[in-house]
Amino acid sequence: MNFDAMFLKISHDLRKMGDGREISNCFSGCSTDTQRVSFVMGLEAVKACFQEHLHLAKQEISAPCKSENLCASHCVEGDNYHKKKLIRKSISSYNHSILVGEGEALALAYANRSAVFYDMADWLHSLRDIQLAFDHGYPRHLEHKLRERQGNCLLELGYIGQSFTSFSLQKVVDIALKLKQIKNKQKKSKKLGVEENASMSTVKSIEQEIIKKRRSAPDLHHAKNPLLPSASVSVELMETADRGRCLVATEDLQIGATIIVEKAHASILLEEFKESHCYHCLHWTPGPVPCHQCSQVGFCTTLCRDESWASYHQYECGLLDLLYRCTRDVNTGQHGLLALRTILKAGRQKMSVEQAKSAASRSSAGTLFDSADYGAVYSLVGNTAQRSEADLFRRTIMAVYLTSFIQQGEGKEPDVEMATALLHLLQSYPCNAHEISHLAVPLPSEPCSQSQLLQLQQVRPCEVGAAIMPVVSLMNHSCNPNVVHVSYGDVMVVRVIRRILQGEEIFDNYGYHYATHDKRERQLKLGQQYFFRCYCQPCIKDWPLYGDTPKLDKKSDISDALAKDINDFKRLVCYYPDGPAKLEESVRLFTGYLDNIESDRSIRLPVQEFIKVQEVLKHCFALSATLSPHLLV
Numbered sequence: 176m177n178f179d180a181m182f183l184k185i186s187h188d189l190r191k192m193g194d195g196r197e198i199s200n201c202f203s204g205c206s207t208d209t210q211r212v213s214f215v216m217g218l219e220a221v222k223a224c225f226q227e228h229l230h231l232a233k234q235e236i237s238a239p240c241k242s243e244n245l246c247a248s249h250c251v252e253g254d255n256y257h258k259k260k261l262i263r264k265s266i267s268s269y270n271h272s273i274l275v276g277e278g279e280a281l282a283l284a285y286a287n288r289s290a291v292f293y294d295m296a297d298w299l300h301s302l303r304d305i306q307l308a309f310d311h312g313y314p315r316h317l318e319h320k321l322r323e324r325q326g327n328c329l330l331e332l333g334y335i336g337q338s339f340t341s342f343s344l345q346k347v348v349d350i351a352l353k354l355k356q357i358k359n360k361q362k363k364s365k366k367l368g369v370e371e372n373a374s375m376s377t378v379k380s381i382e383q384e385i386i387k388k389r390r391s392a393p394d395l396h397h398a399k400n401p402l403l404p405s406a407s408v409s410v411e412l413m414e415t416a417d418r419g420r421c422l423v424a425t426e427d428l429q430i431g432a433t434i435i436v437e438k439a440h441a442s443i444l445l446e447e448f449k450e451s452h453c454y455h456c457l458h459w460t461p462g463p464v465p466c467h468q469c470s471q472v473g474f475c476t477t478l479c480r481d482e483s484w485a486s487y488h489q490y491e492c493g494l495l496d497l498l499y500r501c502t503r504d505v506n507t508g509q510h511g512l513l514a515l516r517t518i519l520k521a522g523r524q525k526m527s528v529e530q531a532k533s534a535a536s537r538s539s540a541g542t543l544f545d546s547a548d549y550g551a552v553y554s555l556v557g558n559t560a561q562r563s564e565a566d567l568f569r570r571t572i573m574a575v576y577l578t579s580f581i582q583q584g585e586g587k588e589p590d591v592e593m594a595t596a597l598l599h600l601l602q603s604y605p606c607n608a609h610e611i612s613h614l615a616v617p618l619p620s621e622p623c624s625q626s627q628l629l630q631l632q633q634v635r636p637c638e639v640g641a642a643i644m645p646v647v648s649l650m651n652h653s654c655n656p657n658v659v660h661v662s663y664g665d666v667m668v669v670r671v672i673r674r675i676l677q678g679e680e681i682f683d684n685y686g687y688h689y690a691t692h693d694k695r696e697r698q699l700k701l702g703q704q705y706f707f708r709c710y711c712q713p714c715i716k717d718w719p720l721y722g723d724t725p726k727l728d729k730k731s732d733i734s735d736a737l738a739k740d741i742n743d744f745k746r747l748v749c750y751y752p753d754g755p756a757k758l759e760e761s762v763r764l765f766t767g768y769l770d771n772i773e774s775d776r777s778i779r780l781p782v783q784e785f786i787k788v789q790e791v792l793k794h795c796f797a798l799s800a801t802l803s804p805h806l807l808v
C-alpha cells in the first residue's frame with residue numbers, strides 16, 4: 176500500500192467513526208508541530224492503519240537480502256551475454272549478480288565483470304573488480320587468470336613496475352623481450368602523469384583514480400566567504416522586509432562567474448536509477464558495488480558505500496524497497512525520503528529539535544551559515560502559517576508514518592521528537608529542495624570509443640534525484656533569473672547568466688520562466704507551492720512569451736553572426752569525454768554576445784536573441800557538468 180492509499184483509508188476510517196469534525200477542530204487548535212504530531216499519534220484510526228501496514232512490511236523485511244544461488248544464476252546469464260558480445264546486457268546481469276551476491280559466488284561475479292570492463296578498455300573498473308574478487312575469496316586455483324588480467328590493466332594504465340608483480344615469471348620474460356612496447360608504455364605513463372611508485376594495490380587507491388577521472392565542480396571565481404563557505408566573497412546573506420533572506424552581490428559579477436559551489440547537505444536517488452547511479456553521490460557508475468547487507472542499493476565506490484553506511488544507510492538498510500514503494504506516486508514522496516535522510520544524518524550531529532531551532536534562529540545575516548550544519552537546513556522557510564489545515568494534517572500523518580516505519584524494528588512507540596523534526600522538513604522541502612538533473616547522453620559505443628562525438632539532439636536533461644542545498648535555497652525567485660545552477664553529482668554549482676551589479680539581489684528561477692510560462696500560470700504556481708506573489712520586472716511589465724518577444728531586427732550584424740554560431744554549436748557540441756575544454760570556448764563566445772547585448776544602450780530587453788543565447792549558455796554549463804551515459808542509445 177502506498178502512502179496515498181493509506182491516507183485515504185485513515186480519512187475514511189475517521190469519517191466512519193463519526194468524529195471527523197471534532198478531530199478537525201482539535202487539529203486546527205494545535206499551534207506547534209510537536210502538538211500536531213502528538214495529536215495524530217494519539218488517533219486510534221492512525222495507529223490501527225499503521226499497525227496493519229507495518230505488520231505486512233515486517234514480513235517482507237525478513238525476506239533474505241543476499242543469495243548465493245541468485246548471484247550465481249545472474250552470473251551465468253552475464254557469461255552467456257558476454258560470450259555473444261552483448262556487452263551492456265552482460266554488465267547488467269553481472270550488476271544484478273553482484274548486488275545480491277555473497278561468498279565465493281560474489282568473488283566470481285566480480286571477476287567475470289572485470290573481464291567485460293577489460294574488453295571495453297575500462298582498465299580502472301576492471302582492476303577494481305579484480306581486487307574486489309581477491310578480497311572476497313576468489314578461488315586460488317583460478318587466480319593465475321585473474322593475475323594476468325590485473326597485470327595487463329596495470330600495464331595499460333602505465334604502472335609497469337607494479338604490473339610485474341601480477342604476471343607469472345614466463346610472462347615477465349615475455350614482456351621484458353618486448354622492450355619496445357614497454358618503452359611506449361613508459362612514455363604513456365609520463366603523459367598520463369602516473370607516478371611509477373604510486374600504488375594501485377588496494378581497492379581504495381584504484382577508486383581514488385576512478386573519482387579523479389570524473390568531471391569535478393569548478394572552483395569559485397573568488398575566495399570563499401567565511402560566513403557563507405559554499406559561496407564566494409562576492410556574495411552575502413541579507414534580510415529583506417518582504418522576501419525574507421536573500422543573497423546579494425558585494426561587487427559587480429560578470430556573466431559566467433561561479434559564485435556558489437555547494438555539496439548537498441542530504442540527497443536521495445530516484446528509485447529507477449538504483450542500478451545505474453551511486454546511491455550516495457548520485458554519479459552514474461558502470462559497475463556498482465553493493466551494500467554489505469542489503470541488495471537494494473549500489474555505490475560507485477566502496478568509499479561512497481562506507482560513507483553512506485556510517486552516515487545514514489545503517490538505519491534504513493533493508494527498508495528501502497518498502498520505503499520507495501510506500502512513497503511512490505505520492506507528490507510528497509521524494510520530499511518524504513529526503514526529509515528522512517536528513518533526519519537520519521542529523522542524528523549524528525545529535526541535535527534535538529530545540530537545539531536545531533536555536534541554531535536555525537542564528538542562521539541570519541552576519542552569522543555563519545554552513546551547508547553541513549543541520550541548523551542551516553532547519554532554518555529554511557516552511558510557510559507553515561500559509562498552509563491549510565488539510566495540508567498540515569496530511570504532512571503530519573506522513574511524518575508519523577515515516578517515523579513509525581523507521582523505528583518499527585526497535586519495538587518502541589514512534590518518537591515524537593523525530594516525527595516533529597520530519598514534519599518541519601516536510602513543510603520546508605517543497606519550497607527549498609532541489610531536483611538533481613544530469614544530462615543523459617548515449618552510452619559510449621561498445622567497446623568504448625574515447626573520442627566519440629556528441630550531438631545536441633542526443634542529450635536531454637534527466638532527473639536522477641533530489642537534494643537539499645541550504646545556501647542555494649537562500650536565493651529568491653525571479654521569472655527573469657540572473658543565475659543558473661547545474662549539478663556535478665550531488666554538488667550544485669551556481670553561475671551568472673546576466674550581469675549583476677554590486678548591491679543587486681541574486682535571483683534563481685523556481686521553474687517558471689517568463690519566456691516559457693505566461694504570467695497567470697507563473698503567479699498561480701508560485702503562489703500554490705511557494706506562497707508568494709512575484710513582482711519581478713517581467714511580471715510587473717507583462718513581458719511576452721518567447722514567441723511574441725521582439726527580435727533584434729535593426730541589428731542584423733549581431734543576429735546573423737549569432738544564428739551562425741548557434742548553428743555551429745548545435746552541430747558540434749562536445750567531444751566525449753574531453754568536452755569541457757571545447758565547451759569553455761563556447762562559453763566565452765556566448766558570454767561575449769550576452770555582454771554586448773546588455774551593454775548596448777540602444778537595445779531594450781527582452782529580445783529573442785538574448786533569450787536564445789542564455790539558453791545556449793545554460794546548455795554549455797550543463798554539458799560541462801556531470802553527464803549520465805545511460806538511457807539513450
Ligand SMILES: C[S@@+](CC[C@H](N)C(=O)[O-])C[C@H]1O[C@@H](n2cnc3c(N)ncnc32)[C@H](O)[C@@H]1O
Nearest residue numbers: 418419420556606607648649650651652705707
Ligand atoms: C527557497 S526560499 C528562498 C529564501 C527565503 N527567502 C528565506 O528567507 O530563507 C523560498 C521562499 O522564499 C520566499 N520567496 C522567494 N522568492 C520570492 C519573491 N520573489 N518574492 C517574495 N518572496 C519570495 C517565499 O517565501 C518562498 O517560499
